[in-house]
Amino acid sequence: KQALNIVKMKKMKQDGEKLTMVTAYDYPSASLAEAASVDMILVGDSLGNVVQGQETTIPVTIDDMVYHTLSVRRGATHTFVVADLPFMTYHGSIDETMRNVRRLMQEGLAHAIKMEGGMEICLAVESIVKAGVPVIGHIGLTPQSLNQIGGYRIQGKTAEDARRLLEDAKALERAGAFAIVLELVTEEVAAEISKQLTIPTIGIGAGRFCDGQVLVYHDILKYDPNYRDKKFVKTFADIGAQIRQGLEEYVSEVKSGQFPAQQHVFTADENVIPELYGR
Ligand code: KIV
Numbered sequence: 715k716q717a718l719n720i721v722k723m724k725k726m727k728q729d730g731e732k733l734t735m736v737t738a739y740d741y742p743s744a745s746l747a748e749a750a751s752v753d754m755i756l757v758g759d760s761l762g763n764v765v766q767g768q769e770t771t772i773p774v775t776i777d778d779m780v781y782h783t784l785s786v787r788r789g790a791t792h793t794f795v796v797a798d799l800p801f802m803t804y805h806g807s808i809d810e811t812m813r814n815v816r817r818l819m820q821e822g823l824a825h826a827i828k829m830e831g832g833m834e835i836c837l838a839v840e841s842i843v844k845a846g847v848p849v850i851g852h853i854g855l856t857p858q859s860l861n862q863i864g865g866y867r868i869q870g871k872t873a874e875d876a877r878r879l880l881e882d883a884k885a886l887e888r889a890g891a892f893a894i895v896l897e898l899v900t901e902e903v904a905a906e907i908s909k910q911l912t913i914p915t916i917g918i919g920a921g922r923f924c925d926g927q928v929l930v931y932h933d934i935l936k937y938d939p940n941y942r943d944k945k946f947v948k949t950f951a952d953i954g955a956q957i958r959q960g961l962e963e964y965v966s967e968v969k970s971g972q973f974p975a976q977q978h979v980f981t982a983d984e985n986v987i988p989e990l991y992g993r
């Protein structure tokens with residue numbers, strides 16, 4: 715099966731077909747996302763929170779993103795993979811921005827990149843698009859600017875805020891972005907932006923009328939041991955509890971001598987089949 719491309723994604727919006735996106739950070743999560751036929755995988759800098767255990771996405775580096783993106787690509791060989799440009803990697807010179815984009819594409823093997831911000835990043839977006847790299851914009855709650863926003867606030871509440879979000883979305887579309895993530899935006903404003911753009915919107919906590927949805931892997935599967943309920947998230951499986959239960963049983967069976975059992979041991983006339991190791 716062929717990976718989706720940005721031409722088909724625009725067509726999906728016209729046809730009213732929803733786009734599905736989920737984050738993944740490594741080989742197994744990417745393999746499972748691909749097996750589930752997700753349209754796009756996002757290697758989000760949310761890995762700072764859910765993989766590295768940090769408070770925010772701000773400490774995530776371009777090296778981290780390259781490492782995780784390449785791991786994801788090994789697990790998902792037939793899915794469109796988008797990598798986040800992390801904090802402060804696209805705000806200096808265009809040269810520096812392009813160097814970071816080059817790394818995500820050539821070393822991480824991403825198909826596209828995502829970056830946070832509106833009008834203020836449009837010059838960078840244009841340069842990246844001109845180089846042949848598809849770009850997803852990201853507006854609303856932008857976690858890399860958390861210290862400026864002052865917390866996880868819902869965006870688009872006032873008329874002025876709503877107007878600014880719409881202008882940012884239009885500017886990103888003009889700059890050549892092929893899609894825009896809307897994070898923590900009121901349903902009404904997200905619906906209006908989705909209506910006015912020809913490129914698809916991908917919502918997270920942005921209501922029912924976006925052209926697609928994205929959520930964090932660890933959130934929808936309750937994989938994060940410190941998971942706190944978020945109104946916009948739905949739990950589709952509780953793998954955290956299952957993992958913990960499995961690990962507890964392993965510990966208990968080793969302690970009691972129940973594992974390993976007779977079927978797990980080797981005798982002198984057996985050989986370990988090398989193919990059982992590695993891949
Ligand atoms: O890093 C991330 O996971 C994201 C999504 C939540 C949109 O940017």
Ligand code: NA
Nearest residue numbers: 758759760798
């Ligand atoms: Na992100």
